[in-house]
Amino acid sequence: MFLSVFDVFKIGIGPSSSHTMGPMTAARRFLDELATSDWPRAANARPAAITASLHGSLAFTGIGHGSGRAVILGLCGQDPKTVDPDAMDGLIAQAEASGTVHPPGHPTYRFRPAVDLVFDKKNPLPGHPNGLQFAAFDGDGQLLLRRAYFSIGGGSVVSAEELAALKQTSPADADVPYPFAHASDMLAMAAASGLSIAAMKRANEEASTSRLALDRGIDEVWGVMNACIDRGIAQDGILPGGLKVRRRARSIHAQLEPQWQRNEITPLMANDWLSLYAMAVNEENAGGGRVVTAPTNGAAGVIPAVMRYFMKFNAAASPQTVRDYLLTAAAIGGIIKHNASISGAEVGCQGEVGSASAMAAAGLCAIMGGTPEQVENAAEIALEHHLGMTCDPVAGLVQIPCIERNAFGAVKAVTAASLALKGDGTHHVHLDACIETMRQTGLDMSEKYKETSLAGLAVNVVAC
Template sequence: MFLSIFDIFKIGIGPSSSHTMGPMTAAGRFLDDLRGGRDKEPGAGQMAGLGASLHGSLAFTGKGHATDRAVMLGFMGFLPDTLNPDSVEALEEEVRQTCTVTPDGLGALRFDPQVDLVFDYDTALPGHANGMILKAFDEVGNLYLQETYYSIGGGFVLTATELEDMARGDANALHAQKAAIGYPYPFGSAEEMLKMGAASDKSIAHMKEANELSHMGKAVLDKGIMRLRDAMFDCIDRGLRMEGELPGGLRVKRRAKHIHDQLLSEQGRNLSQPHTINDWMSVYAMAVNEENAAGGRVVTSPTNGAAGVLPSVLRYYRDHCVGANDDGVRIFLLTAAAIGGLIKHNASISGAEVGCQGEVGSASSMAAAGLCAALGGTNAQIENAAEIALEHHLGMTCDPVGGLVQVPCIERNGLGAIKAVSAASLALRGDGQHFMPLDNCIEAMRQTGLDMNTKYKETSQGGLAVNLPQC
């Protein structure tokens, strides 16, 4: 099994990797098919318009997660990693006013969001809770081309055919083929990862690095890792500067700057309690998730809804841990990506599929492993840290109030970061031997997600989403 660090960590925009980045990416793929001359429907005339229908969680929380805006931007030809977040509102207004998009190479196409973008609350697509159907039409409204896409979490997008191939096991065959052509450590489970590490006398980070270097140069890898680091820290810094209310109607106020100002004012005055370090971790995470809620630039870690956990723990390592350095940052991110790949491969990182245990739980597990590795932990201790953090998020629901990635998401990231540091510390105090293997914990998360009622899986139909403050 191999997922690159740049698959797990993607630079994009908020508020959601599955509901914003995924649909934008899917729209981009659909445009590529249209440009590539994919066979159109028999009898269709010249292409003249576009349409989309959103299903499952994409319908129920799509408006709060800006899925409609994401589809518009995708049909305009924009991609999450290069789009300027500050231009989004003007671009959306342009489409709503003109009812037209003009993607490169395809000319002007009719797209009226009021008519051509449908939130289908009644029809669930069979492949995944985050389903969407994209269409192109000719001048008189006949179907020109249609494709079904699934946004499976973390910005990953599959067509219906690709998802079916994966379900049939073709994906496993593909992973085996990839391993045969050059990935030296194709571990598909934590058990395999530990065995390969023991046999090669290599750390998890070094095995992950070797896999990456088999398909890219070291300079490219190092530059990419530092770009991820910089994007994470830039997001924290921007979040710590910003004030005001978050969009969406809940009137949730940004708090990160105020808390950060308090923490700075207490430095050097012997006013801080020992537990104040938790406030630092919380404020770093909250800064990221306030930016995410505002549609700013974030890094999927492994998702947008959980984007604050890992950057917070990485910032904690750099600014608060003895002996922190750039090599430790590399080790942290490579190790975290390895754990994230295992969780995605064997369970899910999608809140719409398994609840928030798959988002904040996975992020906390990844961050715990990364910190443990950066602080010199053995492979066994790293696996233990990842398991501790994930285990204590099992069963966590995804119940965003108003369909917005604000309540409880912002604070939840802070608590996920604190759990990650605690898990890493506990693991470092031991010898790596523990009762519950990480693989079993990941499987428990998968099974729990299957059993979880859909009300608690990013539909805003249960939990906190329906238990609101009384006015």
């Protein structure tokens, strides 16, 4: 299966791609199937009521991640890319008060969130730790349709059948000019073609879309990323969820901007701006704002922060620079997702911030003139030094340690790109080996450390 740049970078809302965007998308998919005649039912059978249940990691941290709210919004017909964040509370309140949802093009369905939406911590669905199940009943309470979906990371949602098919397919089977499934394939194709990684990724995208549409889509993605940084810097106050975490991006910017205006150089300047941009994005994400999966919401700050940092310190950056950066990052992200995972519920935060850091390092190395071998080296360095990182969000919220962790991921990405550019691309540990190590580490990692908030900081911070 070919993973497009727009499969990696999806516009949506916070705080979680797998736990917020995924459930909303799954609910919409169930509605779409209800509206068709592709499922068996009696001629006079009409859906009148809907129930939903969340399983595995979605059940354990769904409340903190807004998964239940997302299901309600999805059953109201809302989509992560187009939903108005300012209208969400009103839609949810209406559903809770009426005990119904009325999505466009559908009849009114009975759906009482307090009764019909279950966080089932005891019965995980086989196949993936992020499982959802929806059911529709007629007016007499007879079951008409039941469907399971899985939120597999980065906002992607698949059915049980699609999940099984994914495990049998490979990017190497895709009908594109450069079907690389592994980093070794990517480097071999780059050497044979003389093209950069970004150019190969572009050629693959243009096999099914026009150059104009591709560039417009990438520009839209960057526009949302960039605007998210600006909103995060402008906002102040306490983040929702009960931890009383204060936004810090605005106050950090207030300290940095006067130094910049005075041309005052400090030893910490690069790290400060990187951290500011990353934290601004993830504070917006934690507040439920508009973000881009990069490759997930929990890791959404790393990739935009590194690009914005480059633009801050390099006046020659252009729209094409941004496109090459994101295309390169998406190429690396696709390899990681195919061969391991970008889901914290599957492999811990090494798959989220670790993957984002590798993608950003690759992109930065590429736009600074790195060869494909140096780009692969940059991605490996960044990922290697996130191996074993757990996902243990305090109170199930995408705040602690997630916000600061994005800042560190951005700093590591720049460091990795710098180290790679100082070498010639030869190194002992190759990206494919590092990705496989991450996959194996995720399998060995206790479920307590994979987005369940059952161990680590999630337990010890509360205990203190």
